[in-house]
Amino acid sequence: MPSATSASAANPSRLRLLFATSECAPLVKTGGLADVSAALPVALARLGIDVRMLLPAYRQVLAQLPQCREIARLASSANLPAARLLQCRTDSGVPLYALDCPEFYDRPGGPYQDETGSDWSDNALRFGLLSRAAALLAGGGSPLDWRPQVLHCNEWQTALAPAYLRYGAHTPAAALVTIHNLAFQGIFEPELLAALGLPAESFRPDGVEYYGKLSFLKAGLQYADAITTVSPGYAQEIQGEELGFGLQGLLAARKDRLYGILNGIDTVMWDPANDPLIACRYSADTLAAKAGNKRALRERLGLADAPDVPLFAVVSRLTEQKGLDWLLEIAPQLLALPAQLALLGGGEPEFERGFRALAQGHPRQVSATIGFDETLAHLIEAGADAFLMPSRFEPCGMNQMYSQRYGTPPVVRATGGLADTVVDCTQANLAAGSASGFVFHEASAAALLAALGRAAGAWRDGATWRALQKNGMARDFSWDASARRYAEIYARLANNR
Ligand code: ADP
Ligand code: GLC
Numbered sequence: 001m002p003s004a005t006s007a008s009a010a011n012p013s014r015l016r017l018l019f020a021t022s023e024c025a026p027l028v029k030t031g032g033l034a035d036v037s038a039a040l041p042v043a044l045a046r047l048g049i050d051v052r053m054l055l056p057a058y059r060q061v062l063a064q065l066p067q068c069r070e071i072a073r074l075a076s077s078a079n080l081p082a083a084r085l086l087q088c089r090t091d092s093g094v095p096l097y098a099l100d101c102p103e104f105y106d107r108p109g110g111p112y113q114d115e116t117g118s119d120w121s122d123n124a125l126r127f128g129l130l131s132r133a134a135a136l137l138a139g140g141g142s143p144l145d146w147r148p149q150v151l152h153c154n155e156w157q158t159a160l161a162p163a164y165l166r167y168g169a170h171t172p173a174a175a176l177v178t179i180h181n182l183a184f185q186g187i188f189e190p191e192l193l194a195a196l197g198l199p200a201e202s203f204r205p206d207g208v209e210y211y212g213k214l215s216f217l218k219a220g221l222q223y224a225d226a227i228t229t230v231s232p233g234y235a236q237e238i239q240g241e242e243l244g245f246g247l248q249g250l251l252a253a254r255k256d257r258l259y260g261i262l263n264g265i266d267t268v269m270w271d272p273a274n275d276p277l278i279a280c281r282y283s284a285d286t287l288a289a290k291a292g293n294k295r296a297l298r299e300r301l302g303l304a305d306a307p308d309v310p311l312f313a314v315v316s317r318l319t320e321q322k323g324l325d326w327l328l329e330i331a332p333q334l335l336a337l338p339a340q341l342a343l344l345g346g347g348e349p350e351f352e353r354g355f356r357a358l359a360q361g362h363p364r365q366v367s368a369t370i371g372f373d374e375t376l377a378h379l380i381e382a383g384a385d386a387f388l389m390p391s392r393f394e395p396c397g398m399n400q401m402y403s404q405r406y407g408t409p410p411v412v413r414a415t416g417g418l419a420d421t422v423v424d425c426t427q428a429n430l431a432a433g434s435a436s437g438f439v440f441h442e443a444s445a446a447a448l449l450a451a452l453g454r455a456a457g458a459w460r461d462g463a464t465w466r467a468l469q470k471n472g473m474a475r476d477f478s479w480d481a482s483a484r485r486y487a488e489i490y491a492r493l494a495n496n497r
Contacts, residue, residue, distance in 0.1 A: 014050040015490055018148035018173070020134040021053065022127065022157035024096075025269075026374070027061045028111055031317055032263070032398045033155060033180050036230070039266040041094045043483035049490070052146070054134055054158075056105045056126070057086060057098035065089070068098055072143035074136060078197030080129045085143070099133050112157075117349075124188040127216065128196040131160035139169025149494040152486075153177045156186030159220025160196070163208055166223045167199050174493035177220035179229040181395050182238050182245045183321060186216030211246065221250055225493050227258045228486070230396035231417030235260025243393050243416075261486060262420060263396040264479030270381075270402045277378035282407075284473040287466065290382065290407055297383030300376075301367035303340050310459040311340045312452065313384030313408070315377045315399055318347030318355070323390035323413060326445035328354045333449055335365055337456045342384060344369045344376050381406040385465075386438075386455050390448045394418045400437070404472030409465075410437040411451050421477070425458055425468055436472035 023029055024037035037053070044051045055061060062068065068086035076082040083101040090096045099105070104126045109115040112123060120126060131153075136142055138151035138161070151173045153161050158177075165172035193203055193214055203209045208219040221227055229235045237243040239252040251258060268274075272290075273283040280292030298305055312334070316322045327334070327341075328351075334341065343355050343366075355368035369376060381387070387403035389412045396417030400410040404422070412418040422437040429435035438458075440451040458464045 014048055015150070015487070015494055016146065016148045017044065017049050017051045017150050017152060017490060018134065018137055019044075019051055019053045019152045019154075020130065020158040020161065021055055021154045022111055022130065024053065024055055027055070027064055028058050029372075030110060030112070032396065035266065035398050036180070036263055037154065038092065038269075039264065039479055040483060040486070042092050043264065043479035044487060045094055047483055047487050049487060052095040052097060052148070053090075054097045054099060054130070054137065056111070056130055057100040058105045058111055059107060061098060062100075062106075065096070065098070070100075071097075074133055074143070077132070079195035080125060080132060080197060083129060083133065085133070097137070099130055101129060104129060124186070124192045124214075124216075125195065127157040127186065128160055128192075131158050131216070132164050132197070134158055134161040135164030135169055135172070138173035138175070139165060140171040141169065148173050149497065150490045151175045152490075153220055153224070155180050156184055156216040156220070159186065160198075160208075160216045161220070162223035163198060163202060163219040167202055174225045174497055175220075175223065176226045176228060176489065176493065177224040179217070179221075179227065179238070179395070181321075182217070182243065182247060183393075185210070185218065185245065185247075187213045188216075190214050218247060218250065221247060221254065225257070225496070226489055227251070227254060228261050228489070229258070230261065230263045231420045232260035232262065233420045234393075234395045234416040237393070237416060259485070259489060261482050262417060263398065263401075264482045265398060265401045265405065265477045267405070267478045270378075270405055272382055272406045275378055275382065277375045278382040279379065280382075282382075284407070284470050287407055287469060293379060293383035294385070295383075297342065297379050298340075300379070301342055301369070302363060303342065303367055304364040306338075306340070308460075309338050309340055310385040310456055311342060311383070312386050312388055312411075312455075313341070313380045314343040314345060314388050315380055316345045316389070318345045318351035320348070321392055321394070323392050323443070323448070324351055324355075326390055326448045327388065328358065329445040330449040330452075331358050331366075334452055335362060337453065338365075339452070339456055341366045342380055343367065344371075344373060344380060346371050381408055384408050385459055386411055388452075389413070389418060390440075391415055391418060392443055397421070401477040404436050404475055405477060407469035407473050409455070409468045409472060411448075411455050412437060412439055413443065413448075414439050414441045423471070425454065425464070430464065430467060433467075433471060435468055436475065437468065
């Protein structure tokens with residue numbers, strides 16, 4: 001790998017981009033952000049961008065990247081401790097800077113929560129440090145010779161960086177913030193402002209203040225040069241009251257700088273023709289082989305091998321957002337269709353309890369695996385007949401795209417990125433060759449049940465089902481087009497500096 005200084009010296013014309021994120025698959029993952037962080041930088045590098053990544057050196061990251069070396073020390077400031085910057089080699093080839101601060105990141109548990117599922121109490125400082133490090137590398141005071149022209153921040157965990165750039169950096173890089181989910185804003189007590197080293201003057205309605213609190217995300221949205229979110233539909237929705245989470249006014253006011261760019265998927269990691277994590281590999285031309293995955297999945301989960309029963313599946317964080325309370329509500333009718341259900345997920349205890357109890361009551365018809373399991377997620381995509389995402393809101397969603405690529409038509413609610421990526425199974429869409437799943441509109445258990453009934457009916461009609469599968473498998477969900485859109489925005493931002 002080139003050293004931190006040599007790449008830019010060798011290619012002065014390449015756009016230099018620092019991609020700051022709090023998760024990246026396969027090193028550390030809680031949801032779709034990790035998938036995006038793993039794939040988008042690779043697609044950008046393919047377009048010729050000199051992209052480097054900044055990620056906290058969590059315990060699990062260092063365990064997987066044993067060959068990191070220190071390239072800089074960052075001094076403490078306010079209540080933020082000193083840290084080291086490590087340069088690491090990654091399998092993807094994208095250079096990674098790991099922010100090493102053992103007192104913040106060398107812990108058991110997840111990136112945001114401890115092993116019992118409670119948020120770490122010092123998250124404001126942990127991600128304040130990450131944001132500050134990103135801003136430091138993107139400003140005139142950087143300890144590295146390599147200086148990005150654009151800093152790309154993701155979610156609240158890095159969204160304080162544009163505020164640090166605004167209040168302290170000489171010759172700052174341009175900043176872009178991507179909203180992956182507006183429900184997570186990083187809201188903390190205002191007293192933390194001083195601890196984070198931000199000036200009192202930043203605490204105002206057109207600054208970092210949000211209803212009397214300090215909001216990391218609002219800071220980013222306020223001070224960034226551009227804002228993106230992960231689907232065109234969600235970019236519209238967040239400008240309205242229902243899904244704006246109190247930030248709709250700010251987002252509408254900045255709409256000339258707000259872009260909805262659909263996430264892509266990693267078509268190498270998620271490829272049924274080459275997936276090492278599934279039982280039988282297949283493509284649109286060898287769809288019959290998919291049945292081997294259904295058999296393997298049922299066997300692994302202890303589900304009955306019933307030939308005339310469709311297998312519906314869920315892989316999801318178990319939270320209110322995902323609409324799975326509706327699924328619990330209609331479970332008796334779903335089972336009476338008849339249908340089987342395989343769920344993989346973790347999250348709020350009441351959902352975990354609900355699905356566990358359902359599975360215990362119907363062990364041959366329902367399976368609930370509570371926890372995080374990448375291998376099982378792939379086998380479910382390959383082995384299920386249909387995939388359920390009845391989300392109340394969904395900024396983009398990745399699994400409905402994986403599902404279509406795996407010939408597993410998704411059943412989704414028409415919201416955000418789900419509405420942008422799934423084409424409903426109507427007669428007209430079937431005739432046009434575009435139908436790829438089932439889309440329902442009303443936010444209710446009854447509407448979900450009606451969609452599941454339609455899906456079960458179409459599954460029994462083999463020709464319709466095969467058409468849905470083939471239409472979905474033929475779609476291009478790769479990053480190519482979306483990465484080009486990001487590249488255009490970066491170029492504009494860099495030119496305006
Ligand atoms: P979100 O980011 O809101 O959770 P997405 O659909 O964008 O939703 O992305 C979720 C990602 O996390 C997908 O790659 C999905 O397969 C994965 N995932 C979610 N829960 C689990 C789990 N329990 N085990 C394995 N993978 C999971
Ligand atoms: C968030 C959203 C999800 C999106 C993902 C990646 O976690 O909830 O819809 O796909 O980020 O952008």
